Amino acid sequence: MATILDGRKLAEEIKADVRKEVETLNKIGVDVGLALLLVGENPASVQYFRATLSACKKAGVTAYEFVLPATVTLNEILNLVNKINTDERIHGLLVLMPLPRHMNPRRITNHIVPEKDIDGLGAISVGRLAADESTFQLFKKGTTDSDQQSRFIPSIWSFLPCTPFGVIRLLEHHKVQIRGRHAVIIGKSLAVGKPLSSMFLAKEATVTVCHRETANLTAMTKQADILCSATGRAGLIKAGMVKKGAVVVDIGINVLKNGSITGDVDFKSVSKKASMITPVPGGVGPVTIAMLLENTVRSAQRDELFKSPLILMG
Numbered sequence: 001m002a003t004i005l006d007g008r009k010l011a012e013e014i015k016a017d018v019r020k021e022v023e024t025l026n027k028i029g030v031d032v033g034l035a036l037l038l039v040g041e042n043p044a045s046v047q048y049f050r051a052t053l054s055a056c057k058k059a060g061v062t063a064y065e066f067v068l069p070a071t072v073t074l075n076e077i078l079n080l081v082n083k084i085n086t087d088e089r090i091h092g093l094l095v096l097m098p099l100p101r102h103m104n105p106r107r108i109t110n111h112i113v114p115e116k117d118i119d120g121l122g123a124i125s126v127g128r129l130a131a132d133e134s135t136f137q138l139f140k141k142g143t144t145d146s147d148q149q150s151r152f153i154p155s156i157w158s159f160l161p162c163t164p165f166g167v168i169r170l171l172e173h174h175k176v177q178i179r180g181r182h183a184v185i186i187g188k189s190l191a192v193g194k195p196l197s198s199m200f201l202a203k204e205a206t207v208t209v210c211h212r213e214t215a216n217l218t219a220m221t222k223q224a225d226i227l228c229s230a231t232g233r234a235g236l237i238k239a240g241m242v243k244k245g246a247v248v249v250d251i252g253i254n255v256l257k258n259g260s261i262t263g264d265v266d267f268k269s270v271s272k273k274a275s276m277i278t279p280v281p282g283g284v285g286p287v288t289i290a291m292l293l294e295n296t297v298r299s300a301q302r303d304e305l306f307k308s309p310l311i312l313m314g
């Protein structure tokens with residue numbers, strides 16, 4: 001039976017650290033603010049919105065709620081993003097996806113200033129990750145404390161998408177070796193599959209990305225030392241598609257007719273073959289929200305650091 005990669009436990013640890021860092025900022029008069037923008041009433045978005053609000057409250061982060069009807073125009077949203085971009089109380093903006101069909105989500109995510117793009121989906125954040133210029137480098141390089149610190153300051157102008165970042169954190173927390181291993185990702189979305197592939201590459205894995213047009217999915221998945229599925233297709237990954245001893249990360253969230261939540265992986269059969277596996281719920285999902293809070297507090301810390309003339313001179 002595979003070891004369970006428990007996301008809830010890790011998320012609690014990350015959130016407890018965030019809370020301490022928020023308290024430190026509070027002591028110098030800084031309130032950490034996260035704006036949440038919900039357009040329409042997509043049930044998954046509403047659920048994520050509520051879960052994020054509750055997490056903010058527990059971490060001491062002030063949530064600024066912007067709830068708009070699905071009939072709102074793109075210009076109205078862009079004007080609101082402009083206001084959030086210049087509001088000094090707000091350190092990060094999360095736009096709940098999916099947006100109503102008539103709206104191009106790229107227009108909105110690209111409008112968020114990179115410094116507040118705490119879900120890392122704007123073109124500049126995406127480009128910085130692809131160019132190895134993101135905060136991710138903090139975790140990749142730097143062998144001494146001072147080296148890490150020196151990398152931290154200039155590299156924090158953009159953030160990593162929370163879900164794939166959470167996957168990496170979950171693997172590292174459980175001491176899964178990434179370097180030199182073959183990571184196979186199913187799904188190539190901008191929010192999950194694609195940035196996850198960049199992160200695995202930055203961690204020096206060999207990476208294969210699969211999607212709907214992949215000719216022989218099983219031939220690919222069977223090669224994986226680390227198999228990550230982000231498709232939204234319940235039961236897509238069966239035991240016969242998994243190499244014995246593989247680490248299996250299930251990112252998918254699927255709501256079944258009876259209201260229960262399941263991932264992309266047939267947990268019962270795959271857990272007998274894998275060495276490690278994430279459950280759904282309780283795997284990647286909770287870590288995603290924790291990463292969102294961590295990115296927000298990093299944004300607030302950066303703002304404070306750069307207010308100090310001493311830091312700027314240094």
Ligand SMILES: NC(=O)c1ccc[n+]([C@@H]2O[C@H](COP(=O)([O-])OP(=O)(O)OC[C@H]3O[C@@H](n4cnc5c(N)ncnc54)[C@H](OP(=O)(O)O)[C@@H]3O)[C@@H](O)[C@H]2O)c1
Binds near residue numbers: 210232
């Ligand atoms: N745990 C979390 O915190 C979290 C966060 C975000 C998303 N999610 C979940 O993760 C899943 C993916 O989200 P997303 O935003 O990336 O979705 P998405 O934009 O719909 O992308 C799905 C990807 O899966 C691929 N795909 C779909 N069916 C496939 C199949 N039968 N064989 C191979 N590839 C297939 C698609 O291929 P094509 O590109 O060829 O169409 C696409 O690249 C969803 O279930 C979502 O709810 C979870």
